[in-house]
Amino acid sequence: MTKLSFHHSDGSIDVVETDSETSIMRAAVTNGVRGIVGECGGQAMCATCHVYVRPEYLGGLPGIGDDEDEMLDCTADPRDDVRSRLGCQIKLGTGFDELEVDVPGSQV
Amino acid sequence: MDDRMNFSTNAPAHHVVVVGNGQAGIQLIDSLRTEGYSGRVTLLGEETHFPYQRPPLSKDYMAAGSTPEALPLRAEKFFPENDVDSRLGVRVTAIDRAARTVTLDDGSTVAYSTLVLATGAANRSLSVPGSTLAGVHGLRTLADAEAVHARLGDVGAVVVIGAGFIGLEFAAAARQRGIAVTVLEFADRPMGRTLSPALSRYFVGAHERMGVTLRLGEGIASFTGNAGRVTSVESTTGTSYPADLVLVGIGVVPRTDLAAASGLAVENGITVDSSLRTADPNVFAIGDCANYPSHHAGTRTRLESVQNATDQARHAAKAILGRSGSYAQLPWFWSQQGALKLQIAGLVQSGDTTVLRGDPATDKFSVFSFRGGRLAAVESVNKPGDHMAARRLLDQGRSVSPEQAADLGFDVKSYSKAQ
Numbered sequence: 001m002t003k004l005s006f007h008h009s010d011g012s013i014d015v016v017e018t019d020s021e022t023s024i025m026r027a028a029v030t031n032g033v034r035g036i037v038g039e040c041g042g043q044a045m046c047a048t049c050h051v052y053v054r055p056e057y058l059g060g061l062p063g064i065g066d067d068e069d070e071m072l073d074c075t076a077d078p079r080d081d082v083r084s085r086l087g088c089q090i091k092l093g094t095g096f097d098e099l100e101v102d103v104p105g106s107q108v
Numbered sequence: 109m110d111d112r113m114n115f116s117t118n119a120p121a122h123h124v125v126v127v128g129n130g131q132a133g134i135q136l137i138d139s140l141r142t143e144g145y146s147g148r149v150t151l152l153g154e155e156t157h158f159p160y161q162r163p164p165l166s167k168d169y170m171a172a173g174s175t176p177e178a179l180p181l182r183a184e185k186f187f188p189e190n191d192v193d194s195r196l197g198v199r200v201t202a203i204d205r206a207a208r209t210v211t212l213d214d215g216s217t218v219a220y221s222t223l224v225l226a227t228g229a230a231n232r233s234l235s236v237p238g239s240t241l242a243g244v245h246g247l248r249t250l251a252d253a254e255a256v257h258a259r260l261g262d263v264g265a266v267v268v269i270g271a272g273f274i275g276l277e278f279a280a281a282a283r284q285r286g287i288a289v290t291v292l293e294f295a296d297r298p299m300g301r302t303l304s305p306a307l308s309r310y311f312v313g314a315h316e317r318m319g320v321t322l323r324l325g326e327g328i329a330s331f332t333g334n335a336g337r338v339t340s341v342e343s344t345t346g347t348s349y350p351a352d353l354v355l356v357g358i359g360v361v362p363r364t365d366l367a368a369a370s371g372l373a374v375e376n377g378i379t380v381d382s383s384l385r386t387a388d389p390n391v392f393a394i395g396d397c398a399n400y401p402s403h404h405a406g407t408r409t410r411l412e413s414v415q416n417a418t419d420q421a422r423h424a425a426k427a428i429l430g431r432s433g434s435y436a437q438l439p440w441f442w443s444q445q446g447a448l449k450l451q452i453a454g455l456v457q458s459g460d461t462t463v464l465r466g467d468p469a470t471d472k473f474s475v476f477s478f479r480g481g482r483l484a485a486v487e488s489v490n491k492p493g494d495h496m497a498a499r500r501l502l503d504q505g506r507s508v509s510p511e512q513a514a515d516l517g518f519d520v521k522s523y524s525k526a527q
Contacts, residue, residue, distance in 0.1 A: 032183025074496035
Protein backbone atom coordinates (compact mmCIF):
# COMPACT_ATOMS: atom_id res chain seq x y z
CA MET A 1 0.00 0.00 0.00
CA THR A 2 1.37 3.38 -1.00
CA LYS A 3 0.12 6.56 0.63
CA LEU A 4 0.19 9.59 -1.64
CA SER A 5 -0.38 13.12 -0.35
CA PHE A 6 -1.15 15.92 -2.78
CA HIS A 7 -0.67 19.35 -1.22
CA HIS A 8 -2.58 22.20 -2.86
CA SER A 9 -1.58 25.86 -2.78
CA ASP A 10 -4.63 26.72 -0.62
CA GLY A 11 -3.35 24.42 2.11
CA SER A 12 -5.75 21.56 1.47
CA ILE A 13 -4.44 18.03 1.04
CA ASP A 14 -5.75 15.09 -0.98
CA VAL A 15 -4.62 11.74 0.36
CA VAL A 16 -4.81 8.72 -1.94
CA GLU A 17 -3.94 5.20 -0.85
CA THR A 18 -3.36 2.62 -3.52
CA ASP A 19 -1.92 -0.88 -3.66
CA SER A 20 -1.59 -1.15 -7.41
CA GLU A 21 1.55 -0.46 -9.39
CA THR A 22 0.04 2.64 -10.86
CA SER A 23 1.61 6.02 -11.60
CA ILE A 24 1.18 9.21 -9.59
CA MET A 25 -0.76 10.65 -12.53
CA ARG A 26 -3.12 7.68 -12.80
CA ALA A 27 -3.70 7.57 -9.05
CA ALA A 28 -4.50 11.30 -9.09
CA VAL A 29 -6.81 11.21 -12.12
CA THR A 30 -8.63 8.08 -10.97
CA ASN A 31 -9.23 9.62 -7.55
CA GLY A 32 -10.13 13.09 -8.75
CA VAL A 33 -7.19 15.04 -7.37
CA ARG A 34 -7.68 18.51 -8.83
CA GLY A 35 -4.76 20.12 -10.59
CA ILE A 36 -3.43 16.90 -12.14
CA VAL A 37 -4.69 16.64 -15.73
CA GLY A 38 -2.84 13.83 -17.56
CA GLU A 39 -4.21 14.89 -20.90
CA CYS A 40 -1.99 12.60 -23.03
CA GLY A 41 -2.85 9.48 -21.08
CA GLY A 42 0.55 9.03 -19.48
CA GLN A 43 3.09 9.19 -22.28
CA ALA A 44 5.17 12.21 -21.27
CA MET A 45 3.70 14.13 -24.19
CA CYS A 46 1.78 16.97 -22.56
CA ALA A 47 3.40 17.94 -19.23
CA THR A 48 0.01 18.39 -17.55
CA CYS A 49 0.74 16.04 -14.63
CA HIS A 50 3.59 18.16 -13.27
CA VAL A 51 4.23 17.80 -9.52
CA TYR A 52 6.83 19.12 -7.08
CA VAL A 53 8.07 16.19 -5.00
CA ARG A 54 8.77 17.12 -1.37
CA PRO A 55 12.55 16.96 -0.71
CA GLU A 56 12.45 14.16 1.84
CA TYR A 57 11.07 11.75 -0.78
CA LEU A 58 13.40 12.57 -3.68
CA GLY A 59 15.88 9.84 -2.78
CA GLY A 60 13.52 6.94 -3.49
CA LEU A 61 12.48 8.03 -6.97
CA PRO A 62 13.59 6.63 -10.32
CA GLY A 63 15.89 8.87 -12.38
CA ILE A 64 14.58 11.41 -14.87
CA GLY A 65 14.61 10.13 -18.47
CA ASP A 66 15.57 12.34 -21.42
CA ASP A 67 11.96 12.75 -22.55
CA GLU A 68 10.73 13.68 -19.12
CA ASP A 69 13.65 16.08 -18.70
CA GLU A 70 12.80 17.91 -21.91
CA MET A 71 9.07 18.07 -21.17
CA LEU A 72 9.77 19.44 -17.70
CA ASP A 73 11.32 22.48 -19.35
CA CYS A 74 7.89 23.23 -20.77
CA THR A 75 5.53 23.04 -17.81
CA ALA A 76 2.86 25.71 -17.28
CA ASP A 77 4.21 26.56 -13.82
CA PRO A 78 7.98 26.99 -13.53
CA ARG A 79 10.24 23.97 -13.23
CA ASP A 80 12.03 23.38 -9.96
CA ASP A 81 15.42 21.93 -10.88
CA VAL A 82 15.34 19.49 -7.97
CA ARG A 83 11.69 18.78 -7.18
CA SER A 84 9.82 18.87 -10.52
CA ARG A 85 8.67 15.56 -11.99
CA LEU A 86 5.96 14.31 -14.35
CA GLY A 87 3.48 12.24 -12.38
CA CYS A 88 3.02 9.81 -15.27
CA GLN A 89 6.69 8.78 -15.11
CA ILE A 90 6.75 7.76 -11.44
CA LYS A 91 5.34 4.31 -10.78
CA LEU A 92 4.18 3.53 -7.29
CA GLY A 93 4.95 0.36 -5.40
CA THR A 94 8.69 0.56 -6.02
CA GLY A 95 11.17 2.09 -3.61
CA PHE A 96 8.78 3.94 -1.29
CA ASP A 97 5.53 3.40 0.56
CA GLU A 98 4.75 7.05 1.13
CA LEU A 99 5.12 10.13 -1.06
CA GLU A 100 4.18 13.78 -0.70
CA VAL A 101 3.98 16.20 -3.61
CA ASP A 102 2.95 19.81 -4.10
CA VAL A 103 0.49 20.42 -6.94
CA PRO A 104 1.30 23.40 -9.22
CA GLY A 105 -1.25 26.18 -9.62
CA SER A 106 -1.67 25.54 -13.34
CA GLN A 107 -1.05 22.72 -15.83
CA VAL A 108 -2.39 24.04 -19.13
CA MET B 109 -23.45 38.62 -27.05
CA ASP B 110 -25.10 41.25 -24.84
CA ASP B 111 -25.42 41.34 -21.06
CA ARG B 112 -28.96 40.05 -21.07
CA MET B 113 -27.89 36.84 -22.85
CA ASN B 114 -24.94 36.58 -20.54
CA PHE B 115 -27.22 36.74 -17.54
CA SER B 116 -29.69 34.22 -18.86
CA THR B 117 -26.90 31.81 -19.78
CA ASN B 118 -25.84 31.59 -16.19
CA ALA B 119 -29.31 31.52 -14.69
CA PRO B 120 -30.24 28.33 -12.82
CA ALA B 121 -32.90 27.53 -15.41
CA HIS B 122 -30.31 27.37 -18.19
CA HIS B 123 -29.61 23.83 -19.32
CA VAL B 124 -26.53 22.77 -21.28
CA VAL B 125 -26.97 19.35 -22.86
CA VAL B 126 -23.82 17.67 -24.17
CA VAL B 127 -24.06 14.81 -26.66
CA GLY B 128 -20.92 12.71 -26.39
CA ASN B 129 -18.82 11.96 -23.31
CA GLY B 130 -15.39 11.66 -24.87
CA GLN B 131 -12.46 13.98 -24.36
CA ALA B 132 -14.35 16.99 -25.81
CA GLY B 133 -17.67 16.57 -24.02
CA ILE B 134 -16.14 16.04 -20.60
CA GLN B 135 -13.66 18.89 -20.92
CA LEU B 136 -16.54 21.16 -21.90
CA ILE B 137 -18.38 20.35 -18.68
CA ASP B 138 -15.23 20.75 -16.63
CA SER B 139 -14.55 24.15 -18.22
CA LEU B 140 -18.15 25.33 -17.84
CA ARG B 141 -18.00 24.73 -14.09
CA THR B 142 -14.48 26.13 -13.78
CA GLU B 143 -15.65 29.28 -15.57
CA GLY B 144 -18.46 29.66 -13.05
CA TYR B 145 -21.50 28.32 -14.90
CA SER B 146 -24.17 27.46 -12.34
CA GLY B 147 -27.02 26.19 -14.53
CA ARG B 148 -28.00 22.59 -15.26
CA VAL B 149 -25.71 20.21 -17.16
CA THR B 150 -26.67 16.90 -18.74
CA LEU B 151 -24.13 14.61 -20.38
CA LEU B 152 -25.35 11.92 -22.77
CA GLY B 153 -22.96 9.09 -23.67
CA GLU B 154 -23.61 6.06 -25.87
CA GLU B 155 -21.09 3.69 -24.36
CA THR B 156 -22.04 1.97 -21.13
CA HIS B 157 -18.48 2.11 -19.82
CA PHE B 158 -17.42 4.95 -17.55
CA PRO B 159 -15.76 7.69 -19.69
CA TYR B 160 -12.13 6.80 -20.46
CA GLN B 161 -9.12 7.96 -22.42
CA ARG B 162 -8.75 6.44 -25.87
CA PRO B 163 -5.12 7.29 -26.81
CA PRO B 164 -3.48 4.52 -24.74
CA LEU B 165 -5.70 1.83 -26.33
CA SER B 166 -3.52 1.44 -29.44
CA LYS B 167 -0.27 1.71 -27.47
CA ASP B 168 0.42 0.71 -23.83
CA TYR B 169 -2.89 -1.12 -23.62
CA MET B 170 -1.69 -3.70 -26.16
CA ALA B 171 1.35 -4.79 -24.13
CA ALA B 172 1.60 -8.41 -22.99
CA GLY B 173 -0.01 -9.32 -19.69
CA SER B 174 -3.40 -9.23 -18.08
CA THR B 175 -6.11 -6.95 -19.42
CA PRO B 176 -5.16 -3.41 -18.40
CA GLU B 177 -7.56 -1.04 -16.74
CA ALA B 178 -8.73 1.88 -18.82
CA LEU B 179 -7.60 5.31 -17.69
CA PRO B 180 -10.70 7.33 -16.75
CA LEU B 181 -11.17 10.83 -18.13
CA ARG B 182 -12.24 11.99 -14.67
CA ALA B 183 -12.82 10.41 -11.29
CA GLU B 184 -16.29 9.04 -10.58
CA LYS B 185 -16.87 11.76 -8.01
CA PHE B 186 -16.30 14.46 -10.65
CA PHE B 187 -19.86 14.13 -11.91
CA PRO B 188 -21.75 14.44 -8.61
CA GLU B 189 -19.33 17.08 -7.34
CA ASN B 190 -19.96 19.19 -10.42
CA ASP B 191 -23.69 18.54 -10.38
CA VAL B 192 -23.64 16.83 -13.77
CA ASP B 193 -26.46 14.51 -14.78
CA SER B 194 -24.26 11.95 -16.56
CA ARG B 195 -26.19 9.26 -18.41
CA LEU B 196 -24.34 6.29 -19.89
CA GLY B 197 -25.62 3.91 -22.55
CA VAL B 198 -27.97 6.54 -23.94
CA ARG B 199 -28.28 7.31 -27.64
CA VAL B 200 -29.72 10.51 -29.03
CA THR B 201 -31.98 9.75 -31.98
CA ALA B 202 -33.10 13.23 -33.02
CA ILE B 203 -32.69 16.93 -32.40
CA ASP B 204 -35.69 19.25 -32.63
CA ARG B 205 -34.10 22.68 -32.89
CA ALA B 206 -37.39 24.56 -33.00
CA ALA B 207 -38.57 22.95 -29.76
CA ARG B 208 -35.02 22.85 -28.34
CA THR B 209 -35.21 19.20 -27.38
CA VAL B 210 -33.29 16.03 -28.07
CA THR B 211 -35.01 12.66 -28.28
CA LEU B 212 -33.36 9.63 -26.66
CA ASP B 213 -33.53 6.01 -27.79
CA ASP B 214 -35.99 5.20 -25.00
CA GLY B 215 -38.39 7.71 -26.56
CA SER B 216 -37.99 10.36 -23.86
CA THR B 217 -37.00 13.93 -24.62
CA VAL B 218 -34.59 16.31 -22.92
CA ALA B 219 -35.04 20.06 -23.28
CA TYR B 220 -31.96 22.23 -23.70
CA SER B 221 -31.09 25.90 -23.72
CA THR B 222 -27.69 25.19 -25.26
CA LEU B 223 -26.81 21.97 -27.08
CA VAL B 224 -23.21 20.87 -27.58
CA LEU B 225 -22.51 18.19 -30.15
CA ALA B 226 -19.35 16.32 -29.23
CA THR B 227 -20.30 13.22 -31.16
CA GLY B 228 -16.78 12.40 -32.34
CA ALA B 229 -16.10 10.09 -35.23
CA ALA B 230 -16.67 6.49 -36.21
CA ASN B 231 -14.17 4.13 -37.79
CA ARG B 232 -14.44 3.93 -41.53
CA SER B 233 -15.43 0.36 -42.33
CA LEU B 234 -14.40 -1.95 -45.13
CA SER B 235 -16.86 -3.50 -47.52
CA VAL B 236 -14.54 -5.96 -49.29
CA PRO B 237 -15.45 -9.67 -49.25
CA GLY B 238 -14.82 -11.26 -45.87
CA SER B 239 -14.95 -8.02 -43.89
CA THR B 240 -17.37 -9.51 -41.38
CA LEU B 241 -15.24 -12.58 -40.56
CA ALA B 242 -14.31 -13.09 -36.93
CA GLY B 243 -10.79 -11.88 -36.27
CA VAL B 244 -11.21 -8.71 -38.36
CA HIS B 245 -11.12 -5.89 -35.82
CA GLY B 246 -11.39 -2.14 -35.68
CA LEU B 247 -9.82 -0.19 -32.84
CA ARG B 248 -11.54 2.80 -31.33
CA THR B 249 -13.48 1.89 -28.22
CA LEU B 250 -12.47 0.13 -25.05
CA ALA B 251 -14.61 -2.82 -26.19
CA ASP B 252 -12.58 -2.97 -29.42
CA ALA B 253 -9.32 -2.84 -27.48
CA GLU B 254 -10.43 -5.53 -25.03
CA ALA B 255 -11.37 -7.85 -27.90
CA VAL B 256 -8.01 -7.36 -29.64
CA HIS B 257 -5.96 -7.62 -26.44
CA ALA B 258 -7.71 -10.87 -25.55
CA ARG B 259 -6.56 -12.43 -28.84
CA LEU B 260 -2.98 -11.14 -28.99
CA GLY B 261 -1.67 -13.82 -26.64
CA ASP B 262 -2.29 -16.56 -29.17
CA VAL B 263 -1.77 -15.10 -32.60
CA GLY B 264 1.32 -15.64 -34.74
CA ALA B 265 0.65 -13.30 -37.63
CA VAL B 266 -1.20 -10.01 -37.74
CA VAL B 267 -2.12 -7.96 -40.81
CA VAL B 268 -2.83 -4.28 -40.36
CA ILE B 269 -4.89 -2.50 -43.02
CA GLY B 270 -3.81 1.13 -43.24
CA ALA B 271 -0.52 2.79 -42.28
CA GLY B 272 -2.03 5.67 -40.33
CA PHE B 273 -1.39 6.51 -36.70
CA ILE B 274 -3.60 3.79 -35.21
CA GLY B 275 -2.36 1.08 -37.55
CA LEU B 276 1.30 1.85 -37.01
CA GLU B 277 0.99 2.31 -33.26
CA PHE B 278 -0.67 -1.07 -33.09
CA ALA B 279 1.89 -2.62 -35.46
CA ALA B 280 4.76 -1.44 -33.25
CA ALA B 281 3.01 -2.70 -30.10
CA ALA B 282 2.40 -6.11 -31.71
CA ARG B 283 6.05 -6.34 -32.80
CA GLN B 284 7.11 -5.67 -29.21
CA ARG B 285 5.19 -8.83 -28.34
CA GLY B 286 7.07 -10.79 -31.00
CA ILE B 287 4.10 -11.09 -33.35
CA ALA B 288 4.76 -11.07 -37.12
CA VAL B 289 3.19 -7.92 -38.56
CA THR B 290 2.39 -6.94 -42.14
CA VAL B 291 0.94 -3.50 -42.86
CA LEU B 292 -0.88 -2.85 -46.14
CA GLU B 293 -1.19 0.77 -47.21
CA PHE B 294 -2.96 1.81 -50.37
CA ALA B 295 -1.11 5.15 -50.60
CA ASP B 296 2.55 5.50 -51.46
CA ARG B 297 3.64 6.60 -47.99
CA PRO B 298 2.65 6.05 -44.35
CA MET B 299 0.71 8.68 -42.38
CA GLY B 300 0.56 10.68 -45.59
CA ARG B 301 -2.42 12.77 -44.53
CA THR B 302 -0.51 14.28 -41.60
CA LEU B 303 3.24 14.00 -42.10
CA SER B 304 5.73 15.65 -44.43
CA PRO B 305 7.15 13.30 -47.08
CA ALA B 306 10.52 13.47 -45.30
CA LEU B 307 9.07 12.12 -42.07
CA SER B 308 7.02 9.46 -43.87
CA ARG B 309 10.28 8.22 -45.42
CA TYR B 310 11.92 8.02 -42.01
CA PHE B 311 9.02 5.98 -40.61
CA VAL B 312 9.20 3.51 -43.50
CA GLY B 313 12.75 2.66 -42.43
CA ALA B 314 11.95 2.80 -38.73
CA HIS B 315 9.15 0.25 -39.05
CA GLU B 316 11.31 -2.02 -41.17
CA ARG B 317 13.92 -1.92 -38.39
CA MET B 318 11.20 -2.89 -35.90
CA GLY B 319 10.54 -5.91 -38.08
CA VAL B 320 7.26 -4.70 -39.56
CA THR B 321 6.64 -5.67 -43.19
CA LEU B 322 5.28 -2.45 -44.65
CA ARG B 323 3.67 -2.83 -48.09
CA LEU B 324 3.01 0.54 -49.73
CA GLY B 325 0.81 1.04 -52.78
CA GLU B 326 -0.99 -2.16 -51.84
CA GLY B 327 -4.59 -2.14 -50.68
CA ILE B 328 -6.96 -4.77 -49.40
CA ALA B 329 -8.91 -6.85 -51.91
CA SER B 330 -10.53 -9.50 -49.72
CA PHE B 331 -10.30 -11.61 -46.59
CA THR B 332 -10.40 -15.41 -46.61
CA GLY B 333 -11.58 -17.40 -43.63
CA ASN B 334 -12.10 -20.84 -42.27
CA ALA B 335 -15.15 -21.70 -40.15
CA GLY B 336 -16.06 -18.04 -40.01
CA ARG B 337 -12.66 -16.84 -38.81
CA VAL B 338 -10.13 -14.93 -40.92
CA THR B 339 -7.06 -16.89 -42.06
CA SER B 340 -5.56 -14.70 -44.77
CA VAL B 341 -5.66 -11.35 -46.48
CA GLU B 342 -5.52 -10.89 -50.25
CA SER B 343 -4.10 -7.59 -51.42
CA THR B 344 -4.82 -5.54 -54.55
CA THR B 345 -1.62 -6.90 -56.11
CA GLY B 346 -2.89 -10.46 -55.74
CA THR B 347 -0.56 -11.34 -52.89
CA SER B 348 -1.91 -13.42 -50.02
CA TYR B 349 -0.79 -12.83 -46.42
CA PRO B 350 -1.60 -15.28 -43.63
CA ALA B 351 -3.44 -13.60 -40.77
CA ASP B 352 -4.62 -14.83 -37.38
CA LEU B 353 -5.90 -11.34 -36.66
CA VAL B 354 -6.57 -8.30 -38.84
CA LEU B 355 -6.63 -4.76 -37.56
CA VAL B 356 -8.39 -2.26 -39.80
CA GLY B 357 -7.20 1.33 -39.35
CA ILE B 358 -8.31 3.21 -42.45
CA GLY B 359 -9.44 6.44 -40.88
CA VAL B 360 -12.68 7.76 -39.48
CA VAL B 361 -15.78 9.59 -40.56
CA PRO B 362 -17.20 12.39 -38.40
CA ARG B 363 -20.50 11.55 -36.76
CA THR B 364 -22.75 14.18 -38.27
CA ASP B 365 -26.02 12.32 -38.87
CA LEU B 366 -27.90 13.93 -35.99
CA ALA B 367 -26.81 17.42 -37.01
CA ALA B 368 -27.63 16.84 -40.67
CA ALA B 369 -31.06 15.41 -39.86
CA SER B 370 -31.84 18.52 -37.82
CA GLY B 371 -31.04 20.72 -40.81
CA LEU B 372 -27.62 21.93 -39.71
CA ALA B 373 -24.95 22.37 -42.38
CA VAL B 374 -22.56 19.45 -42.68
CA GLU B 375 -19.51 19.23 -44.89
CA ASN B 376 -16.70 16.97 -43.64
CA GLY B 377 -17.99 17.61 -40.14
CA ILE B 378 -20.60 19.85 -38.61
CA THR B 379 -20.06 23.36 -39.90
CA VAL B 380 -19.28 25.85 -37.12
CA ASP B 381 -18.04 29.43 -37.06
CA SER B 382 -14.89 30.71 -35.39
CA SER B 383 -16.61 30.63 -31.99
CA LEU B 384 -17.46 26.93 -32.66
CA ARG B 385 -21.16 27.70 -32.93
CA THR B 386 -23.36 26.30 -35.70
CA ALA B 387 -25.73 28.52 -37.69
CA ASP B 388 -28.18 27.87 -34.82
CA PRO B 389 -27.01 30.12 -31.96
CA ASN B 390 -28.10 27.50 -29.42
CA VAL B 391 -26.04 24.67 -30.90
CA PHE B 392 -22.27 24.19 -30.77
CA ALA B 393 -20.09 21.42 -32.21
CA ILE B 394 -16.60 20.59 -30.95
CA GLY B 395 -13.84 18.03 -31.43
CA ASP B 396 -13.57 15.34 -34.10
CA CYS B 397 -17.06 16.06 -35.44
CA ALA B 398 -16.61 19.82 -36.01
CA ASN B 399 -15.47 21.57 -39.17
CA TYR B 400 -14.18 25.02 -38.25
CA PRO B 401 -12.36 27.93 -39.88
CA SER B 402 -8.76 27.26 -38.89
CA HIS B 403 -6.35 30.12 -38.41
CA HIS B 404 -3.40 27.74 -38.77
CA ALA B 405 -4.68 25.84 -41.80
CA GLY B 406 -5.75 29.04 -43.53
CA THR B 407 -8.99 27.31 -44.48
CA ARG B 408 -11.80 25.27 -42.98
CA THR B 409 -10.60 22.07 -41.41
CA ARG B 410 -11.59 19.20 -39.15
CA LEU B 411 -9.01 17.67 -36.82
CA GLU B 412 -8.93 14.41 -34.90
CA SER B 413 -6.84 14.87 -31.77
CA VAL B 414 -6.95 15.25 -28.02
CA GLN B 415 -5.63 18.81 -28.26
CA ASN B 416 -8.36 19.78 -30.70
CA ALA B 417 -11.05 18.21 -28.53
CA THR B 418 -9.95 19.77 -25.26
CA ASP B 419 -8.99 23.22 -26.55
CA GLN B 420 -12.24 23.52 -28.51
CA ALA B 421 -14.14 22.43 -25.40
CA ARG B 422 -12.45 25.15 -23.33
CA HIS B 423 -13.26 27.71 -26.00
CA ALA B 424 -16.88 26.66 -26.44
CA ALA B 425 -17.47 26.75 -22.68
CA LYS B 426 -16.41 30.40 -22.66
CA ALA B 427 -18.50 31.13 -25.74
CA ILE B 428 -21.58 29.61 -24.07
CA LEU B 429 -21.01 32.00 -21.18
CA GLY B 430 -20.94 34.93 -23.57
CA ARG B 431 -17.19 35.39 -23.70
CA SER B 432 -16.86 35.30 -27.43
CA GLY B 433 -13.73 35.39 -29.53
CA SER B 434 -12.19 33.37 -32.32
CA TYR B 435 -10.84 29.91 -31.68
CA ALA B 436 -7.20 29.99 -32.78
CA GLN B 437 -5.38 27.40 -30.68
CA LEU B 438 -2.33 25.82 -32.23
CA PRO B 439 -3.00 22.24 -33.34
CA TRP B 440 -0.60 19.65 -31.96
CA PHE B 441 -0.51 15.87 -32.11
CA TRP B 442 1.45 12.93 -30.86
CA SER B 443 1.97 9.28 -31.58
CA GLN B 444 3.99 6.58 -29.83
CA GLN B 445 5.29 3.85 -32.12
CA GLY B 446 7.52 1.42 -30.25
CA ALA B 447 10.41 3.48 -28.89
CA LEU B 448 9.60 6.39 -31.19
CA LYS B 449 7.86 9.40 -29.75
CA LEU B 450 6.39 11.45 -32.61
CA GLN B 451 5.17 14.95 -31.82
CA ILE B 452 3.79 17.45 -34.30
CA ALA B 453 3.20 21.16 -33.72
CA GLY B 454 1.18 23.00 -36.36
CA LEU B 455 -0.27 21.62 -39.57
CA VAL B 456 1.98 20.31 -42.34
CA GLN B 457 0.71 21.13 -45.83
CA SER B 458 1.80 19.97 -49.24
CA GLY B 459 4.06 22.54 -50.80
CA ASP B 460 5.80 23.38 -47.52
CA THR B 461 9.58 23.43 -47.71
CA THR B 462 11.27 21.33 -45.05
CA VAL B 463 14.54 21.65 -43.15
CA LEU B 464 16.07 18.80 -41.21
CA ARG B 465 17.34 19.49 -37.70
CA GLY B 466 19.48 16.66 -36.36
CA ASP B 467 20.34 13.26 -37.80
CA PRO B 468 17.51 10.77 -38.42
CA ALA B 469 20.04 7.94 -38.01
CA THR B 470 20.13 8.79 -34.28
CA ASP B 471 16.30 8.51 -34.02
CA LYS B 472 16.32 11.97 -32.42
CA PHE B 473 15.59 14.77 -34.87
CA SER B 474 12.99 17.22 -36.13
CA VAL B 475 11.67 18.39 -39.47
CA PHE B 476 10.85 22.10 -39.64
CA SER B 477 8.26 23.07 -42.29
CA PHE B 478 8.19 26.55 -43.77
CA ARG B 479 5.38 28.19 -45.71
CA GLY B 480 5.90 31.54 -47.38
CA GLY B 481 9.26 31.79 -45.65
CA ARG B 482 7.77 31.43 -42.16
CA LEU B 483 7.75 28.53 -39.75
CA ALA B 484 4.46 26.61 -40.16
CA ALA B 485 4.95 23.24 -38.47
CA VAL B 486 7.54 21.10 -36.70
CA GLU B 487 7.55 17.30 -36.58
CA SER B 488 9.80 15.81 -33.92
CA VAL B 489 10.99 12.28 -33.25
CA ASN B 490 12.21 11.73 -29.69
CA LYS B 491 12.89 15.48 -29.42
CA PRO B 492 10.24 16.82 -27.02
CA GLY B 493 12.35 19.94 -26.47
CA ASP B 494 12.09 20.88 -30.16
CA HIS B 495 8.36 20.15 -30.06
CA MET B 496 7.66 22.33 -27.06
CA ALA B 497 9.84 25.13 -28.47
CA ALA B 498 7.90 24.92 -31.72
CA ARG B 499 4.58 25.09 -29.88
CA ARG B 500 5.73 28.21 -28.10
CA LEU B 501 6.97 29.87 -31.30
CA LEU B 502 3.95 28.97 -33.45
CA ASP B 503 1.54 29.90 -30.70
CA GLN B 504 3.04 33.38 -30.64
CA GLY B 505 3.22 33.64 -34.43
CA ARG B 506 7.01 33.70 -34.30
CA SER B 507 9.43 32.05 -36.68
CA VAL B 508 13.03 30.99 -37.02
CA SER B 509 15.01 31.08 -40.25
CA PRO B 510 15.62 27.84 -42.15
CA GLU B 511 19.33 28.33 -41.41
CA GLN B 512 18.66 28.58 -37.66
CA ALA B 513 16.42 25.51 -37.82
CA ALA B 514 19.15 23.43 -39.43
CA ASP B 515 21.90 24.68 -37.07
CA LEU B 516 22.16 22.47 -33.97
CA GLY B 517 24.33 25.21 -32.44
CA PHE B 518 21.25 27.47 -32.46
CA ASP B 519 19.42 26.90 -29.16
CA VAL B 520 15.81 26.82 -30.33
CA LYS B 521 14.50 26.11 -26.83
CA SER B 522 16.11 29.22 -25.29
CA TYR B 523 15.13 31.27 -28.30
CA SER B 524 11.49 30.19 -27.95
CA LYS B 525 11.48 31.23 -24.29
CA ALA B 526 12.98 34.68 -24.96
CA GLN B 527 10.33 37.28 -25.72
